[in-house]
Amino acid sequence: MxxxxxxxxxxxxxxxxxxxxxxxxxxxxxxxxxxxxxxxxxxxxxxxxxxxxxxxxxxxxxxxxxxxxxxxxxxxxxxxxxxxxxxxxxxxxxxxxxxxxxxxxxxxxxxxxxxxxxxxxxxxxxxxxxxxxxxxxxxxxxxxxxxxxxxxxxxxxxxxxVEALGRAHGTLGEHEQAAAILYSAAVNHPLREGLIAGLMRALFHTGRQSDALEWFHRTRRLLNEELGVDPGERLRGAYEEILRAEAAGGGRTGAARPAGGARGTGGASGGTPSGGTSSGGGRYGASGDSRPATGSAARPVDGTGRAPVQGSAGTDEAHGAAGAPGSDGTKQGTPAAGRGGSGSGSGSGRTGAPPRLLPRPPARFLGREAQLAALTTVLTDGTTGESPLAVVAGPAGVGKTACAVQWAHLYAGSFPDGQLFADLRGFGEGDEAPPAEILGDFLLALGTPPERVPSSAQAASALFRSLVAERRLLVVLDNARSSAQVRPLLPGGPHCATVVTSRSRLDGLVATDCARPVGLQTLGHEEGAALLGAMLGPDRVAEDPAAARELVDLCDGLPLALRAAAAQLTARPRWRLARLAAALRDERRRLALLSAEDTGIAAALRMSVARLSADDARLLSALATSADGHLNASLAAALAGYDPERTQDGLDRLTEMHLVDEEATDVYTISTLTQLFARDERGEGGESDTGGTGDGS
Missing domain, CATH: 1.10.10.10 (Winged helix-like DNA-binding domain superfamily/Winged helix DNA-binding domain)
Incomplete structure (x- = not known):
């Protein structure tokens, strides 16, 4: 019995x-x-x-x-x-x-x-x-x-x-088994710090540094949101251990180094290959809406010195460009700025391998040749004697993170002293990342002992600039809210380069730091159909090209929305594209349908609107009542009930945040999806979308 x-x-x-x-x-x-x-x-x-x-x-x-x-x-x-x-x-x-x-x-x-x-x-x-x-x-x-x-x-x-079994497998060097055992328990108990710490170590030892760091940032966010506390000693200890091991090039057993290196400071959710977002809560991912640069942008090689494999859709396979530099330490076709010693400058205090903290390359990355070429021109310009800085800006869901991360992987070989990545959480559900937090993570990744990391942002910024002054380092700062948030994180060395992504234009960085803007626009019919084809298979799109074009229009050409639409069709293999297009024509359902689990265009827009002042939010809501989304300042003032000066200032701020476009002098447009979202927020749109938390930046 x-x-x-x-x-x-x-x-x-x-x-x-x-x-x-x-x-x-x-x-x-x-x-x-x-x-x-x-x-x-x-x-x-x-x-x-x-x-x-x-x-x-x-x-x-x-x-x-x-x-x-x-x-x-x-x-x-x-x-x-x-x-x-x-x-x-x-x-x-x-x-x-x-x-x-x-x-x-x-x-x-x-x-x-x-x-x-x-x-x-x-x-x-x-x-x-x-x-x-x-x-x-x-x-x-x-x-x-x-x-x-x-x-x-x-x-x-x-x-x-379960934790003990994970430790036992880890002691035996069976880190894959440890990760598999701990994963499901961690998903069901996301606030159990000891469990998460064990999973992080197991993932790191299998070469999945990015996933390990993502778990830390996701748990940190949950602890803050649900309990109002910071990570405890065990979780923080595992995080710092991984960063130190990554900086020293050690700590992995029986696992090959992944092409993308470790994911940087800001991840919460396992990267989303089909998402177009880098969520403000720390989730990484990239909306693969573009192809690697060809023509004017130099074509890099992979870690073997060979050119990346060309995919059937005419794209470089992302993993083929994410490895180590070529045999001469540089990417083929990049300037001599990529050459030279690694960390040989005075005061570097560095030993071991350089940090490789980029997220994994975006999946199904199509188009964007001009933007990638522009980044190459800006970030490899060694003629100014200054540290080059580019700002990739555009509306929510347009694929800014994808573009920046893709370029960073393609040209990683030009920066042999390492690549740093941080999600600044400027447009996330929680608070933005304070500079001191990001600088602390960067200094740990660069080999600074924890006890020597300054507590003040000013001192940490100075130490960071000193350490990288003579290095060839790439810094990717994702999802920035303001120029002030970015400035303490900028390296000062002439051989360092920085890419910032934001929904704001960050005009302040242009004014004070000579940042070069690289704008991203929505996709046209051809590019949008190509993205659908990459997600669904070209045959499925080719059987109804008219419906594909309509889907691009209904998604406002946003890669995030197109990916969500593709997810709906992937889950329904018997649906033709026309059937989804017919469903999306219903404006009451469109935002809800353009969401996929933790990713949605409504959630992405919500993060942008949450950063507006009350006056600007009311102005946006008033603009959403425009019949065709086209208006001038006078009509906007009439709709909002504001005086002309107040209206013009508000329109300028909404334009800077890419919630409104200024097509010509005093000619403004608001996209259909933004209109639908703003109407839903007013309670005028019927069904409001609540699916998804990814911010789609």
Whole structure:
């Protein structure tokens, strides 16, 4: 006879399961099994079975359940197993060998396991222990606080065993197994710091540095949002350990270095190959809306010195350009600025491999040849004697992060002293990243001991500039809100280059730091159809080119929206493009349909609107009532009820944030999707989209 608490409450004899009756009877048995060979007072049973005031006949009810349990156990042959359910005055005692209870066997197996001292023995012991679980503990009992507390305690023991099994596999060098075991538990318990720390280490040792760092930033955000606390010592320790190991080029066993290096300071959610976003909460991803540069932009080579493989759609495979420099230390076709010693400058204080903190290359990256070429011109210009700076700006969901990250991977070889990446969270759900936090991460990645990282942003900025003064380093600052947020993070060396992405134009950086703007526009019909073809397969798009063109129009040419549309079609392989186009024509449903799990155009726009002043938000809402989205300052003033000067200032700010376009002098346009979103925020649009949290920057 065996008793089960680790899942549904059950009693089995051989292959047969005894019928235990209703939830309260199962709960009586569970409480007795939680305290085997111990007298349990009747009052304790009553208090556990009823959350509120128990009925007057509660004692009789409990006595009846005990009587039925005693008869059920007797029918199952309990006496032969040494099992007895006895009454002791106003208390009950379930006398039995404790090894018959699965929770007891679980505890014994876990106690025997020694993950660090004897990992080879610990793995089978812990696997056997965890194999006893058949679902959430105490399933089938009443939902009272005592049972909830008992179930929670058992679940804590299970998670401790999962962590121990992960450590045992890690000690054996079986990091893939450790990561697989810890992953599902981490997904279900995203605030358990010890579990996340173990998963981060396992991922790092398999070469997935980017994913490891993403888990840290995702958990940090959740801790802040849900509990209002910062990461504890274990989680922060794992993060700093990974950064130090990455900077020193060590800490990995049995795993090849991934092409993209480690993901930088700002990730929360596993990179989204089909998303077009870098979420303000720290999620990385890139909307692959462009092809690597050809023609005017020099074509780089991969880490073997060969040109990247050309894809069937005429694109360089992103992974082919993300590796180490060519045999001469540079990318073919890049200027001599990419040559030279690595970290040989005075005061570098660096040992080990340079940091490689870029996110993984964006998937299905198409087009954008002109923008990639412009970045090449700006960032490899060695004639000014200054550190070049480019600002990639555009509306939410247009693929700014994708463009910057793609270029960074293509020309990583021009920066042999490393590539740094940070999500500044300027347009995320939480607070923007303070410069001191990003600088601390950068300094750790560059090999600075934690105790030598200054606490003030000013001192950390000075140390950062000193360390990289003579290095050839690329810095990618993603999702910036303002110029002031960016300035402390800029390297000062003439051989360093910086790419900033933002929904704002960041005119301040242009004025004070000679930043060169690189604007991204929405996709035309041909490019948008090509993106759909890359996502869905060219045959599916070719069978209805007119519908493909209409989808591009309905998505306003935004890669993020097109990717969400492609996700809808991927999930419905029998749908023709025309069917989705017909659904999207319904303006009440369009925003909801243009979302895919944690990515959506409405969520992306929400992050932009959240950064507006109340006056500007009201102006945008008024502009959304325009019949065709075309208007001038006079019409905007009439719609908003503002005076001309106030209206013009507001239009300028909305234009700077790419929520409104100024096509010509005093000719403004607002996109259809922005109009729909603004109307929904006013409560005028029927169904409001709530799907997705990715900010689509």
């Amino acid at each position: 065996e008793f089960s608490l680790l899942g549904p409450i059950a009693v089995t004899t051989g292959s047969a399961e005894l019928s235990l009756g209703p939830a309260k009877r199962r709960s009586v048995l569970a409480l007795l099994l939680l305290q085997p060979n111990t007298t349990v007072p009747l009052e304790q049973l009553i208090d556990s079975l009823w959350e509120e005031e128990p009925p007057e006949h509660s004692r009789t009810v409990v006595q009846g359940h005990v009587s039925r349990l005693r008869a059920t156990l007797a029918e199952g042959g309990a006496e032969a197993y040494g099992i007895e359910l006895a009454t002791h005055g106003s208390a009950y005692l379930l006398r039995l060998p404790e090894e018959l209870i699965d929770a007891h066997r679980f505890g014994e197996l876990v106690a025997l396991a020694r993950p660090e001292a004897a990992p080879a023995d610990a793995v089978p012991l812990l696997r056997e222990a965890l194999g006893l679980w058949r679902g959430p503990a105490l399933t089938g009992t009443v939902t009272s606080p005592p049972f909830a507390a008992a179930a929670h305690a058992l679940e804590e023991r299970r998670l401790t065993a």
